[in-house]
Amino acid sequence: MTSQSLAHDRRIQSLPDPLYNIPSPPVGWLGGHLLMYRRDPLNFLLRNAREYGDLVRIQLARWFIFQVNHPDDVQQVLTKQAHKFYKAVIYKSTLSEYLGNGLLVSDGDFWKRQRQLAQPAFHTKRIQAYADVMSEYTQRMLAKWADGQRRDIAREMMRLTLYIVAKTLFDADVSGERHKVAKALEVLLHSVIEESQIIVRLPDWVPTPARARKYWSIDTLHDITMGIIKERRASGEDKGDLLSMLLLAEGEGGDRMTDEQVRDEALTLFLAGHETTANALTWTLYLLTQHPQIAQRLRDEVDGVLGKRVVTLADLPQLTYTEQVLKEAMRLYPPAWGFARQAVEDVTFAGYDFPKRTNFIIIPYVIHRDARWFADPERFDPERFNAQNEPNITRYAYLPFGGGPRVCIGNSFAMMEAKIILASIMQRFVLTRPSAQPAVPEALVTLRPKGGMPMRLTAR
Numbered sequence: 001m002t003s004q005s006l007a008h009d010r011r012i013q014s015l016p017d018p019l020y021n022i023p024s025p026p027v028g029w030l031g032g033h034l035l036m037y038r039r040d041p042l043n044f045l046l047r048n049a050r051e052y053g054d055l056v057r058i059q060l061a062r063w064f065i066f067q068v069n070h071p072d073d074v075q076q077v078l079t080k081q082a083h084k085f086y087k088a089v090i091y092k093s094t095l096s097e098y099l100g101n102g103l104l105v106s107d108g109d110f111w112k113r114q115r116q117l118a119q120p121a122f123h124t125k126r127i128q129a130y131a132d133v134m135s136e137y138t139q140r141m142l143a144k145w146a147d148g149q150r151r152d153i154a155r156e157m158m159r160l161t162l163y164i165v166a167k168t169l170f171d172a173d174v175s176g177e178r179h180k181v182a183k184a185l186e187v188l189l190h191s192v193i194e195e196s197q198i199i200v201r202l203p204d205w206v207p208t209p210a211r212a213r214k215y216w217s218i219d220t221l222h223d224i225t226m227g228i229i230k231e232r233r234a235s236g237e238d239k240g241d242l243l244s245m246l247l248l249a250e251g252e253g254g255d256r257m258t259d260e261q262v263r264d265e266a267l268t269l270f271l272a273g274h275e276t277t278a279n280a281l282t283w284t285l286y287l288l289t290q291h292p293q294i295a296q297r298l299r300d301e302v303d304g305v306l307g308k309r310v311v312t313l314a315d316l317p318q319l320t321y322t323e324q325v326l327k328e329a330m331r332l333y334p335p336a337w338g339f340a341r342q343a344v345e346d347v348t349f350a351g352y353d354f355p356k357r358t359n360f361i362i363i364p365y366v367i368h369r370d371a372r373w374f375a376d377p378e379r380f381d382p383e384r385f386n387a388q389n390e391p392n393i394t395r396y397a398y399l400p401f402g403g404g405p406r407v408c409i410g411n412s413f414a415m416m417e418a419k420i421i422l423a424s425i426m427q428r429f430v431l432t433r434p435s436a437q438p439a440v441p442e443a444l445v446t447l448r449p450k451g452g453m454p455m456r457l458t459a460r
């Protein structure tokens with residue numbers, strides 16, 4: 001189909017003519033690029049950048065989306081013209097069912113105010129108080145690990161980060177097997193994933209067993225969170241956790257969040273705060289099994305800094321190679337592999353005028369594998385992030401935590417947690433993979449290994 005006939009095919013969203021000049025892979029007969037995208041999103045997006053360049057026009061069913069691949073343009077969207085973009089509608093509609101109007105999905109003035117209120121909960125001093133919880137829960141996990149066992153590391157990391165976020169957020173210990181919160185979260189995560197895989201979606205009013213489970217989990221989480229909030233309000237106590245911070249946060253005029261707002265923010269942090277970190281750790285441990293020399297160097301650092309001691313906050317500044325390894329793993333496997341925006345007003349960048357409501361996607365998984373910014377991009381090389389090299393990385397070419405005003409609010413929390421967990425594991429166990437097949441990333445809400453990450457444990 002030519003650009004002219006595309007523009008006049010009424011079934012398809014119409015664009016201003018110049019936007020048809022933006023390169024685009026050939027479309028299939030049905031649904032534009034939808035089938036190609038569904039079949040293998042990561043490779044489809046990677047090929048787009050390699051074959052069609054810095055800005056690529058994608059057609060998913062009747063709609064167009066622009067894939068932004070150049071760091072300068074990413075900077076325009078995330079920072080320089082950030083006020084002209086909102087979170088994309090598709091992203092919001094899936095997540096807001098769970099997260100109400102929490103930080104991840106809210107926009108405009110409401111988002112700005114909530115972000116200002118939540119920010120103090122993430123100040124360095126406050127976050128640092130959580131190091132002991134992180135270390136203690138990691139030790140509890142390691143106490144269950146034994147020499148010669150085989151475990152799914154993806155599952156282990158997910159459980160551990162969930163316990164940590166529950167404790168730091170609510171001061172709640174959900175590590176009891178039968179704890180309702182843990183169960184509800186597990187059901188919820190499953191249903192988010194199930195939904196993202198459904199090709200033919202039934203109308204929302206059709207009651208399916210999966211939907212019944214989902215609504216049970218949302219109701220349970222809402223009820224439990226509200227219960228805790230009401231208790232806290234009544235006692236007025238500052239327990240030093242994130243929830244107390246949210247409850248006590250005051251805006252400039254002395255206004256506070258309503259209980260419902262605190263609930264939405266708490267659930268947002270709950271969900272956003274564990275799966276991503278778990279995946280970062282799973283992929284890091286995977287890459288270390290593939291690169292024994294790097295793993296050995298990491299063990300040397302950990303042994304040198306910690307000896308047989310349990311890691312504490314004071315050790316973290318010395319664990320520099322540990323941090324390099326994590327950063328490089330998040331380059332190759334960014335847990336938040338892609339995110340989306342919609343223009344809320346007309347916007348100009350990359351030499352084009354885009355009308356209001358145009359959709360854009362930014363894919364760290366693709367940008368991080370661009371040879372212009374990272375030489376030999378498929379190679380796992382933590383030296384890219386040593387003190388000498390890291391400052392030379394092109395701005396906005398590395399964005400595991402996003403960028404601009406909507407940068408991840410939990411990035412310091414996540415880095416601290418990941419360092420503590422990784423160092424503790426390396427100190428006690430050598431992990432190997434029973435399978436010689438490379439792990440395959442699956443682009444769900446976050447970047448997960450397909451079929452989990454089974455590993456064999458050898459005690460040191």
Ligand code: HEM
Pocket residue numbers: 103104105115268269272273274276277280334335336339340399400401402403405406407408409410411413414
């Ligand atoms: C390795 C771990 C993590 C990664 C890779 C990650 C990644 C990201 C990214 C890329 C965004 C921006 C999305 C966008 O611009 O559309 C984001 C936002 C966010 N993250 Fe994280 N995150 C991680 C851990 C955490 C943790 C531990 C928390 C909380 C405890 C958290 C809470 C949030 C929240 C609330 C937002 C929305 C911020 C806003 O829009 O104002 N994240 N995260």
